Amino acid sequence: MSPVSIPPPQCLKKRMVVPQRYMFGPGPSNVPPRILEAGANPVIGHMHPETFEIMSQIKSGIQYMFQTQNRTSFAVSGTGHTAMECAIFNTVEPGENVLVGVNGIWGERAADMAQRIGARVETIVAPPGGYLTNAEIEKALSKHRPVLFFLAHGESSTGVLHPLDGIGDLCHKYGCLFLVDCVASIGGAPVYMDQQGIDILYTGSQKVLNAPPGTAPISFSERACQKVFNRRTKPVSFFLDLSWLANYWGCDDKPQRIYHHTGPVTAFYSLRESLAVLADEGLENSWERHQKVAEYFHTGLESLGLKLFVKEKRARLPTVTTIVSPPGYDWKEITSYIMKKHNLEISGGLGPSLGLVLRVGLMGFNSSEANVDMVLEALRDALQHCHRSKV
C-alpha cells in the first residue's frame, strides 16, 4: 500500500452548520419536522418487504394526488428534471415529432431534452405571462402531427397556471400523447389526470409536498404504456427505462422484482410522509387554501403598489406568484436585502422572466396568511430601503 499524496481536507474538520430560513422562493420549500424526521429513519434494503410496502403506499398517494387509476404510478429516484427525462426518454424514439408548448423555461428545457435524443421538435410559444389557447394547440397538432405534446401546468418561471381542459382530447384526436409538468402546481391547484386525459404527469417532492428534493412522482396512462412497451429501440437510459422502473415498483405482471438500482430509501420515507400529510388535509382543502392565500397575497401586493405579472386572474399560479420587478429598483438588491434582513428567500426571474419579475412561492404548509403578512412586510421594508433610481 503506497502512502496517500493528497491529505484530508481541513474544511471537513469543522462542524457543518445549516441555518433555518424561510423558504418562500419557487422551491425547495420548507420541510416540516414530521417529514424531516421520517427521512431520518434507519436505512433498510431497497428490496426489503418493508420498503416495498412503503413504495406501495407512495404509489397510492401519487394516484390520489394525481387523481388517476394508472397502475404505472411511482417515484423516480431523482429530481423533477429526472422525471422530465424519464417521460421523454421513454415515450419518444429518434426521428419522431414532438410538439412543445413553451410558456416559460420548462418548455424550453423539454424541447432541449427531446432534441438531444434525436426527436424533431416544434414549439408553440406563448408570450411571457400568457398561455396557449386550445385553438392554437389544435392548429399546431394538426400541422406537426407529433407523438407527444408537452405542456407545463404550473410554469414557475412566469407564474402562469396553464388551463388544461380539453387539451387531452385534442391530443388524442391527433394520435398524440399528452405530457404535463405539474412540478409547481400539484397539490396547490386542481389536476385530474384521468378526467383531463393526461398521459404522462410528473412532479417533484420539494414544492407543495414539502419533502426534501430528490424524488419525483410520475404516472403513465395505459395509452402511454402501449407506446412505450412497443418501441422499436431501447430508451437511451437504462436508469430511466420504464420497463425496469415499472418492475421495481411492482407495476407490471412479472412475479418477481429484479434488482434495477438502489432506491434512495430515506428519500422514499420522506416522500411517503409528505403524501400522508396531503391525504390528511385532503386535496380539495389544500387547493382551496392555496387559492385563498394567493388571493390574499395578491391583494396585499397591489395595496403596496406592486403589479402582478400575470394579468388574467384565472391564469395565476396559486403556489408561485410573479410580481413585476418594481420599476427603478434593482431586483437583485431587493432579494438580497430581504434575505439578509428578514432571513427569507424570494427570488428573481428565470429563463424568459429573468430581470422582469420577483417570484414568491408559498407552497404546502408555507401557504398561510401569516406567511403572506411576513412577505408583504419584507417587501414594504425593501422598497423603503433599497436604492431607487429616478424613472
Add this chain to the structure above:
Amino acid sequence: MSPVSIPPPQCLKKRMVVPQRYMFGPGPSNVPPRILEAGANPVIGHMHPETFEIMSQIKSGIQYMFQTQNRTSFAVSGTGHTAMECAIFNTVEPGENVLVGVNGIWGERAADMAQRIGARVETIVAPPGGYLTNAEIEKALSKHRPVLFFLAHGESSTGVLHPLDGIGDLCHKYGCLFLVDCVASIGGAPVYMDQQGIDILYTGSQKVLNAPPGTAPISFSERACQKVFNRRTKPVSFFLDLSWLANYWGCDDKPQRIYHHTGPVTAFYSLRESLAVLADEGLENSWERHQKVAEYFHTGLESLGLKLFVKEKRARLPTVTTIVSPPGYDWKEITSYIMKKHNLEISGGLGPSLGLVLRVGLMGFNSSEANVDMVLEALRDALQHCHRSKV
C-alpha cells in the same frame, strides 16, 4: 372545482414504522447516527451560499477519497447507476467504440448503457470470480481501439477486487479513456486516481461511506474533460450534461453558476458528513481496517467449512465477501433464515453469480470484528437449522 373521484388512501393513515436491521449485504450499509442526523438538517436553497460551501467541502472530500487533484470532481444527484450513465453519456458519442471489461454484473450494465446511446461495444469477459490480465486488456485495446475502457474495481456481484496498476497507462497508449467503477471498493481498498491514470471514477454514497443512497461521487480527469468538451454532439441527457453539472458545482471558469437542477440538499448534507467521517479516520487506516476485518472474516468462514468464491487472496474485495453457496442448501433459505432469526441482511448472488454465492458486505463503520462474529454465528446457526439435501 369539481370534486375528486379518487379518495385518500387508507394506507397513508397508519404511522410509518421502519425497523432497525443489520445491513450486512452488499449495500446499502447501515447509516450511523452522526450521518443520519446531518441529513435531518433544515432544507435551504440549492443555490444558497451555505449550500455552495457544503458542495465545495464535498468536492474536497471526494478529491481526498479518490486521491485526485481533478477540479471536475463532484456528486451526481442520483445513485451509482446515475453516475455510471453520467460517465458514459458524456465521454462517448454515437458510433464510437467502447471496450467493456466484464467480470460481473457491472460490466454487463455498462455495456448495455453504452449500446443504448449508439456506441459500438466490445467486451472482454473474465470468468466469474476471476479478473482480466493486463496482457488481455492490451490485446483488446489494440484490436478494438476504443475511446473508452470500462472496468469495475470492486465487483460486488462476484467479490473480486480487480487489479488496477498499469491499466491507465495501457489505455493512454492506445488513446483511450480509463473509466473505473469503485462503488463497492472506495474507502475500503486503495485507489489512487491520479497515480493510476484513471480518467473517470465514480462511486455511491451507500457503501463504505455509510450515507443513505441518493448521491454518487464522480471525477473527470483533464484528459476526459478535453474529450467531453470537444464533442460534436450533445450528450443525450440534459440532467447529466457535464458542462451544466461542472458549472453547478463550480468546477468551471464561468463567473456565475446557472440554475441547472434542484440539488438534493439534505442528501448533500449526509454525503458531506460521511466524507468528514472518512477524513477523520484517514484513508490508510480505513483501508487497513477493512483488510484486517476481511481476513479475520475469511479465516472464520473457512473454519466453518465454507469456501470463498474468489480463490486468489489478493483479488478478494475486502468490503464484500462472496462465499460459495453451501452445497446441499438452498441459498434463499439461508438468507431468509438469517434475516428472520438474526435480523441481519446477507444476500445471494447477482447477475453472473446468481445461485452460486452468498454475499456479505461489511462496509465503513460496519467493518468490525464484532460484526464478523455476529455474521459467523448467524451462518453457523443457519447451516445447522436450514434444510440440507444429501449431495
